[in-house]
Amino acid sequence: MAVIRILGIDPGLAVTGYGLVEKDGQKLAYVASGRIRSRLTDSLPIRLSSILEGLAEVIAGYAPGEVAVEEVFVNVNPKSTLLLGQARGAAISAAVLAKLPVAEYTAMQVKQAVVGNGHAKKEQVQEMVKRLLKLPGVPSPDAADALACAICHAHGGLGLGAIVTRGRRVKRGRLS
Numbered sequence: 001m002a003v004i005r006i007l008g009i010d011p012g013l014a015v016t017g018y019g020l021v022e023k024d025g026q027k028l029a030y031v032a033s034g035r036i037r038s039r040l041t042d043s044l045p046i047r048l049s050s051i052l053e054g055l056a057e058v059i060a061g062y063a064p065g066e067v068a069v070e071e072v073f074v075n076v077n078p079k080s081t082l083l084l085g086q087a088r089g090a091a092i093s094a095a096v097l098a099k100l101p102v103a104e105y106t107a108m109q110v111k112q113a114v115v116g117n118g119h120a121k122k123e124q125v126q127e128m129v130k131r132l133l134k135l136p137g138v139p140s141p142d143a144a145d146a147l148a149c150a151i152c153h154a155h156g157g158l159g160l161g162a163i164v165t166r167g168r169r170v171k172r173g174r175l176s
Helices: 044-062 078-097 107-114 122-132 141-154
Strands: 004-010 015-024 027-037 066-070 102-105
Touching (some): 004 078, 004 141, 027 044, 027 141, 066 141, 107 122, 107 141
Parallel strands (some): 004 066, 066 102
């Protein structure tokens, strides 16, 4: 089986997190992670351009084969949701322009895949990403969310329920 490099993206208008992992069979390895920041004083088109260009540089530099993006959650504030959706569109555009396949996952799917709990807190996601990828330190929240998205995709979006449990079934978080 070929090694697959996956780019995970946690879109945000102020900060877009990215994380790359390599999947070799059942093994996952950390490649890189970081953040793309846009200046709050810039206009919306300039901020979206920063996201698009920043991710285009990441794609050119690390040559992922697949991309996983976190879906937008519906926020209490419709304006914030719309702005986040536009940042997400810029992120997806960077992948599409590079002719990469894009998979989308909800925050709940990502948390379930990495922590085993779809309602996990950010700190729990950060700690599990650190453990799963054997990182020396806890990644920033944006990078951790992006790496978690890539991990979710690497596991086929199936979460911890896809992990072999020595003949036992996992049912709603409990071994049966």
